[in-house]
Amino acid sequence: MAESIGERYMVESRYENMGDSAQSRGEPQPPLELPWEEDAELIVLPAPADIQLPDSSLRAMIEQRKTVRAYSDQALTLEELAWLLWSTQGVKAKTDRPVLSRTVPSAGARHPFETYLLVNKVESMQPGLYRYISTRHALLTVNTRGDIAEKIAHGCLDQKHVLRSAVTFLWDAVAARTVWRYDQRAYRYMHLDAGHVCQNLYLAAESIGCGVCAIAAFNDVLLNEAVQLDGTREFIIYAASLGKKVT
Numbered sequence: 001m002a003e004s005i006g007e008r009y010m011v012e013s014r015y016e017n018m019g020d021s022a023q024s025r026g027e028p029q030p031p032l033e034l035p036w037e038e039d040a041e042l043i044v045l046p047a048p049a050d051i052q053l054p055d056s057s058l059r060a061m062i063e064q065r066k067t068v069r070a071y072s073d074q075a076l077t078l079e080e081l082a083w084l085l086w087s088t089q090g091v092k093a094k095t096d097r098p099v100l101s102r103t104v105p106s107a108g109a110r111h112p113f114e115t116y117l118l119v120n121k122v123e124s125m126q127p128g129l130y131r132y133i134s135t136r137h138a139l140l141t142v143n144t145r146g147d148i149a150e151k152i153a154h155g156c157l158d159q160k161h162v163l164r165s166a167v168t169f170l171w172d173a174v175a176a177r178t179v180w181r182y183d184q185r186a187y188r189y190m191h192l193d194a195g196h197v198c199q200n201l202y203l204a205a206e207s208i209g210c211g212v213c214a215i216a217a218f219n220d221v222l223l224n225e226a227v228q229l230d231g232t233r234e235f236i237i238y239a240a241s242l243g244k245k246v247t
């Protein structure tokens with residue numbers, strides 16, 4: 001019989017104070033960010049400090065937040081997209097250890113995620129799949145072939161709001177970054193980290209008149225294939241569609 005979730009929890013909890021991890025064995029820390037082709041042209045995003053935002057209060061954003069699955073046809077501006085990317089995975093500093101400090105918390109500051117973005121409607125951008133190069137606050141073009149949006153939507157069990165979104169965020173967990181320190185327990189921490197990221201997206205979106213739908217109902221195999229991830233060392237852990245609200 002399949003192990004119950006509670007039993008699994010007990011197994012993992014034995015690792016809470018474990019001494020055996022790649023870090024404790026003296027293995028080097030995995031890179032903080034995935035590499036990209038040196039000569040690739042990056043789309044540089046408006047700097048976080050220059051982004052103009054409508055006046056809003058945190059209280060109102062929290063109160064108004066709700067899941068939105070119907071979006072208007074309006075495109076996002078590059079500035080709005082920059083705000084959303086910075087709010088969810090923006091880099092604030094890099095220490096000498098080296099460790100990144102970001103706009104979201106992460107267990108042990110391991111920050112295991114790379115952000116892939118399905119762009120459907122963003123001003124001045126070709127639709128397609130992009131990766132956020134957070135240390136440069138820029139976007140890397142990954143795939144602008146015609147069927148990429150359909151493939152990603154299909155991976156998300158054909159949930160219609162993916163194709164209707166202005167953008168859909170796809171958070172890729174690079175397991176080694178968290179496993180390096182936390183071994184078995186990393187699996188739990190990466191999911192907790194992902195929740196913080198998506199909640200920031202909900203609130204940041206609210207502040208610019210956008211709505212979000214968190215997505216965890218997806219087919220791992222199809223979605224990982226669409227983004228070209230191996231599904232074990234790296235896998236999509238969470239996703240979210242987003243678009244301008246219908247007024």
Ligand SMILES: Cc1cc2nc3c(=O)[nH]c(=O)nc-3n(C[C@H](O)[C@H](O)[C@H](O)COP(=O)(O)O)c2cc1C
Nearest residue numbers: 065066067068069159161213214215216217218238
């Ligand atoms: C972990 C998680 C996974 C979710 N996955 C989906 C999903 O795949 N599709 C969907 O339409 N909504 C999804 N949702 C949105 C929930 O249905 C929604 O948050 C819930 O109904 C509460 O509504 P509210 O967000 O408006 O308060 C998900 C939410 C969470 C937190």
